[in-house]
Amino acid sequence: MAERSVEFLLIGGGLAAGNCSRWLREEGADGSILLVGRETDLPYNRPPCSKGYLRGEETREDTLFRPADWFGEQEIEVLTRTSVQSLDVEDRAAKLSNGDVVSFDKALVATGAGVRRLNVPGSELEGIHYLRTLGNSDRIREDVSGKRVVLIGGSYIASEVAASLTELGSSCTMVMQEALTLSRGFGKQAGQFFQSRLQEHGVTVFGDDELDRLEGADGQVMRVVTKQGRELEADAVVFGVGAVPDVNLARAAGLELGELGGVKADSRLQTAVPGIFVAGDVAEYESVVHGGRRMRIEHWDVAFNHGKTAALNMLGRDQPHDVVPYFFSDLADWASLEYVGPASDWDDEVVRGSLDQGEFSVWYLKDGRVAAALSVGRSDDLETARRLIAEGTDVSQKRDQLADLSSDLESL
Ligand SMILES: Cc1cc2nc3c(=O)[nH]c(=O)nc-3n(C[C@H](O)[C@H](O)[C@H](O)COP(=O)(O)OP(=O)(O)OC[C@H]3O[C@@H](n4cnc5c(N)ncnc54)[C@H](O)[C@@H]3O)c2cc1C
Numbered sequence: 001m002a003e004r005s006v007e008f009l010l011i012g013g014g015l016a017a018g019n020c021s022r023w024l025r026e027e028g029a030d031g032s033i034l035l036v037g038r039e040t041d042l043p044y045n046r047p048p049c050s051k052g053y054l055r056g057e058e059t060r061e062d063t064l065f066r067p068a069d070w071f072g073e074q075e076i077e078v079l080t081r082t083s084v085q086s087l088d089v090e091d092r093a094a095k096l097s098n099g100d101v102v103s104f105d106k107a108l109v110a111t112g113a114g115v116r117r118l119n120v121p122g123s124e125l126e127g128i129h130y131l132r133t134l135g136n137s138d139r140i141r142e143d144v145s146g147k148r149v150v151l152i153g154g155s156y157i158a159s160e161v162a163a164s165l166t167e168l169g170s171s172c173t174m175v176m177q178e179a180l181t182l183s184r185g186f187g188k189q190a191g192q193f194f195q196s197r198l199q200e201h202g203v204t205v206f207g208d209d210e211l212d213r214l215e216g217a218d219g220q221v222m223r224v225v226t227k228q229g230r231e232l233e234a235d236a237v238v239f240g241v242g243a244v245p246d247v248n249l250a251r252a253a254g255l256e257l258g259e260l261g262g263v264k265a266d267s268r269l270q271t272a273v274p275g276i277f278v279a280g281d282v283a284e285y286e287s288v289v290h291g292g293r294r295m296r297i298e299h300w301d302v303a304f305n306h307g308k309t310a311a312l313n314m315l316g317r318d319q320p321h322d323v324v325p326y327f328f329s330d331l332a333d334w335a336s337l338e339y340v341g342p343a344s345d346w347d348d349e350v351v352r353g354s355l356d357q358g359e360f361s362v363w364y365l366k367d368g369r370v371a372a373a374l375s376v377g378r379s380d381d382l383e384t385a386r387r388l389i390a391e392g393t394d395v396s397q398k399r400d401q402l403a404d405l406s407s408d409l410e411s412l
Helices: 015-026 068-073 134-144 156-167 183-200 248-252 300-314 379-391 396-403
Strands: 003-011 033-036 076-079 084-088 093-096 101-109 113-115 128-130 148-152 171-175 204-206 211-217 220-226 231-233 236-239 243-245 263-265 276-278 283-287 293-295 326-331 335-340 348-354 359-366 369-376
Touching: 003 015, 015 033, 015 101, 015 300, 068 076, 084 248, 101 300, 128 134, 134 156, 134 236, 148 156, 156 171, 156 183, 156 236, 156 326, 183 204, 183 326, 183 335, 183 348, 183 359, 183 369, 220 236, 263 276, 276 283, 276 300, 300 326, 335 379, 348 396, 359 379, 359 396, 369 379
Parallel strands: 003 033, 003 101, 033 076, 101 276, 128 236, 148 171, 148 236, 171 204, 263 283
Antiparallel strands: 084 093, 093 101, 113 243, 211 220, 220 231, 283 293, 326 335, 335 369, 348 359, 359 369
16 A cells, blocks of 8 residues: 555546646646546547447547646546545545545545446346446447347437447347437427437337336347337336436535535535535536526536636635536537537527427527526637536527527627
């Protein structure tokens, strides 16, 4: 067992921790930085796991946040395949799975999220996949290309994987609780648009249904049986039913958890323990652009920007996290969406542009104010949406202007 001491300990080898290490150095930190992650890879971007990397169009190196040399040049020490097993926030020390005990001045908890698992009869069969890591993506590509695949879930992971695997020659069927794909986050109009795109490319979609059980022979999955009584032949099943923040370490360390399941932090991403910060999927923070409402958001862009805000505050800059969250998703090259928000509920939707022509934005209003906006081919609209969300502008009398393509959004 070695005892050592660092200035900054970044826990979790994902994007939030990676970007935090970068901004610590960019903003002049000259103390020692140790980034500890339990995966085999250096910090990488997860979005390609269901998109270009899954389809074999991007390499493992392409997905990296930064190449290995960069961490060396920046004098950022990275330990992969290493877990932080316990964290003593009072004594400022962490125990690692390699036996080291590391004392630190400031720490970032960026332990991310893990997949939500469904425990139904047949869950133990071979041919069942979940997707979170590059390794999961490898196994899905090896196992399912060209086969009959049933996807459980109607959100972006299941939709993206259905599109990617269809491109790889698989025959894909989706089973989901919601009536239309992606409609939980983006409403029925956008949901119908995305579902039509999937169906036009040969994906079969069964909405308003649910997985009942998985059946197989000789230990291999062969059939998906739904609550509505559908029996779907399957060589493989991929689940995309959500993620759960990984709060194991934080909980054991006594850090306070919030109602949304994450680790509670203020608008500076600092926990109640001074010097201990959180970022990314695991962070439940007070969002100044949402009127101080507590948010926990699983978006690539949020993890990225949290990393920066946390770094600035670890350096004592007193910087609120004031970035409007942004999300993107691609269904192969069939459709791409971008979104700012997020809105958990809304009471009005305004469409600007043409759903039929596949170039539109949808504005989600709550009590007359923009809560979120989605764009397909109209990225510029999101600039205005970001501003209106942050300013909380009342647009209830401006619905026509929002919908009218000839009107100037910037004047809103
Ligand atoms: C397949 C897939 C596709 C996605 N596509 C999109 C997309 O298109 N657009 C979008 O906006 N978002 C997308 N996301 C979400 C986005 O990738 C996440 O929001 C982002 O990766 C979160 O980063 P993070 O650093 O907070 O956590 P993570 O990326 O989960 O990293 C946390 C890391 O910490 C490690 N860890 C946990 N506990 C410990 C410990 N005790 N010790 C050491 N290490 C530990 C974990 O193993 C993990 O490697 C996608 C996610 C997935 C899985």
